[in-house]
Amino acid sequence: MYDINLSVSQYSVFGSILTIGAMIGAMLSGRVADYAGRRGAMCFSQIFCILGWLAIAITKVAWWLYIGRLLVGCGIGLLSYVVPVYIAEITPKNLRGGFTTIHQLLICCGVSLTYLMGAFLNWRVLALLGIVPCVVQLVGLLFIRESPRWLAKGGRMEESKSTLQHLRGENADVSDEANEIRDYTENLQKESEAGMADLFQRQYLKALTVGLGLMILQQFGGVNGIAFYASSIFISAGFSDSVGTIAMVAVQIPMTALGVLLMDKSGRRPLLLVSAGGTCLGCFLAALSFLLQDLQKWTEVSPILALVGVLVYTGSFSLGMGGIPWVIMSEIFPINVKGSAGSLVTLINWLGSWIVSYAFNFFMGWNSTGTFFIFSSICGLTVVFVAKLVPETKGRTLEEIQSSMNHTPTHITQT
Secondary structure (H helix, E strand, O other): OOOOOOOHHHHHHHHHHHHHHHHHHHHHHHHHHHHHHHHHHHHHHHHHHHHHHHHHHHOOOHHHHHHHHHHHHHHHHHHHHHHHHHHHHHOOOOOHHHHHHHHHHHHHHHHHHHHHHHOOOOHHHHHHHOHHHHHHHHHHHHHOOOOHHHHHHOOOHHHHHHHHHHHHOOOOOOHHHHHHHHHHHHHHOOOOOOOOHHHHOHHHHHHHHHHHHHHHHHHHOOHHHHHHHHHHHHHHOOOOHHHHHHHHHHHHHHHHHHHHHHHHHHOHHHHHHHHHHHHHHHHHHHHHHHHHHHHOOOOOOHHHHHHHHHHHHHHHHHHHHOOHHHHHHHHHOOOOOHHHHHHHHHHHHHHHHHHHHHHHHHHHHHOHHHHHHHHHHHHHHHHHHHHHHOOOOOOOOHHHHHHHHHOOOOOOOOO
């Protein structure tokens, strides 16, 4: 703000336009990943991010900041869809959940590292450093294989099988898995490629309800509200902002790592239920703290209660609700609708993020206690939603999951 003489409103645009870019990237993500392949989509996303970071680093006017931030958002929107899908399509069923959640763990580590560097580096230098991981991934894409399921969808069966053999190891027997992918893909090819309107047919309704429901509940459960208000909560509890940030990271990274370890052991549903219950409790404690402040009772206790609420929420969210909706999104949609469905689900996630980010301060101005009680209620609703509608996908192949959820007739032997 000081270097380029930005007003508060200009800085607000700079902050929020990333989410607009992510929504644009999300709308494009499914089609790009379907036509250019999973590797191609990742390549496009990195090019967007590199151009965006360059624009931010060298700008002298606000407009280039906006353009750069929008481009980075587009890249993030593409990545947020294609990376979980790619990981789910290349990993064996007994490791798929853990591998997909490692993606979230490394995002946590990357964000934490960036916050740490941002405390010591000039913002232009930080923007230039943002290019480094983009270049690393661009180079790395030259050394990884395309998704065997995407290859099979394009009729490249032999290449799909050889890729699968490479991924599983020279001595692994991949014939059953390759045959299952082939049979399921050939069966789906009898149906036309589904567009956005086709997603609302009865056969896809359950998968769409689960995918959209989890993303909506994830965003409207208060994650952005907690993140934005955390620093002031820490300060009101008598801690410095930096100590609070370190405390959040100290909770967030280990709990995300625990989620990775438990994903393919306990399953998705138990982790989601525990995570949603914990976020419900965290928001309730924060709401209770604000209520006590309003009533001017237990004034010594209420800041500590808010601090505990934030840490309980952060730890619980990191355990499951942060990553598992993306895991399930990557598993439940058949490949003929995955592009359209993935784009829609990712778009709704980013749209929800923008709505909560934009409306949060208005809600807090209306009633802080009421705001967090609303978040707590939504988290409670998430527990019911998961218990009633979300299937367990642990230890099942993608083809088995998709057949059971989407009622597509197949001739696949269940293994």
